[in-house]
Amino acid sequence: MKTRFQMVKEHHSKTFDTAVTEGKADSLSTPLCTLIKKTRHFFTSSACSGRIALIQSASKTTKQEDSFFGKWHSPVSFEEVWERVNTPVEREELWFVQQPFIFHIGTDTLENARTLLAVMKEAGIKRGGIMLCEEGKYLIEVTGTHNLNLPIKKNNQLLVSKEYLSLVTEEANRKMRENEKRLKKFEKLCKEKLG
C-alpha cells in the first residue's frame, strides 16, 4: 500500500509532467524539478527559475490586484521590453520587476528536510527554510536574493527615460545571470546529495 507521502509525491509529479507537456514549466527550472522528481524522498510543489516581468497593478489604496503584462524567464532584449512598455495598460500602475528563483520542495522526514537545508547552505542560498513541519510532511522554500522592483508608468505616463529603462533592463539581465549561476550550483548539489 502507498504511504500518504508517496501519494502526495505522485500527485505533484503528475502536475509537473502536465506543466512540461503543456509548455507551462519554465525551461530553466525543469532540470531541477526532473531531478527531484526522480529522487525517492523529495518532490517540488511549485517552481520558478526567476523572471523579469512587467506587472500592472491597481491603485495601492484599493485592494491590490496585480497581473503580468510581460514575463521573461531569461535575459531579455531591451527592444522587447520597450515594445511592451509602450503598449497601453488598463490599470493605474506598471512596475518593472526582476525576481529570483523560488522553489517549494516537499519531503517525508525531518532528516531529509535537514539534508536539503545543508544543500541550500552549501550552494550559498541564504533565503528560505522549512515552512511546513508536520509528521511526514515537510515543505522547504528555497529562494534567491537577486531582485529589482520599481514603478515605471502611472496612468499610462512613462515615469522614467528610455535610457534609464535600458540600463535597468541590463541590470535585470545581469541579475538573472547571477541568479542562474546560483540555481545551477544548487541543482548540481541536489544531484549529488539528494539521491
Next chain:
Amino acid sequence: MKTRFQMVKEHHSKTFDTAVTEGKADSLSTPLCTLIKKTRHFFTSSACSGRIALIQSASKTTKQEDSFFGKWHSPVSFEEVWERVNTPVEREELWFVQQPFIFHIGTDTLENARTLLAVMKEAGIKRGGIMLCEEGKYLIEVTGTHNLNLPIKKNNQLLVSKEYLSLVTEEANRKMRENEKRLKKFEKLCKEKLG
C-alpha cells in the same frame, strides 16, 4: 546548571540589551525583541524592522562591496532623501532600496519552532522558515515581502528625475507603513502565543 540553550539565549539577550543601551537597535523592532527576550524558549539573534536606504556599491563586475549611504527605519521626508542623494558618493553606483523587516529567532525544541511557524502563518507572513534545525538549536527566519530596489546614480550622475524620486520615496513610505502593520500583527500574536 544552565543548558546550552539557556547560555545561548543569555548571550543574545545581553547583545540586544547593549544594542538598546547604545542606541543601535531600531526602535520599531525593540518591542518585539523585548517581548521575545522575556519568553522562556525564544530569543532573537538579529533584528531589523525594515528600512529605506541609499546604498552605494562598486561596479558589479568586481566583487560586490555595498555600504549604506543613508538609512531610515521609518517613513522619511523627500527633502531628507534629496539632500542625501545630492551628496557625492565615492563608489560607482547609488541604489534606492526599501527592505522589509527581518528577524532571526532561536528556540530550543522543534515543537517551539512549529509554534513560531504557526504564529507567522496566522500573521500572514509568507516568507521565512526554519533555517537551522539541530537538536536543541533551531533558528527561524521571519521576513516581510514589501520591497523596492532601483539604481538612481551612476558615476555621480542622477539617472532619474527629481519628480520620479519623490514618487519613489512616497511609494517606499507606503510600503514601510504596510510593513509596520504586518510587523505589529506578528508582535501581537507573539505576545499571545509564545508565552
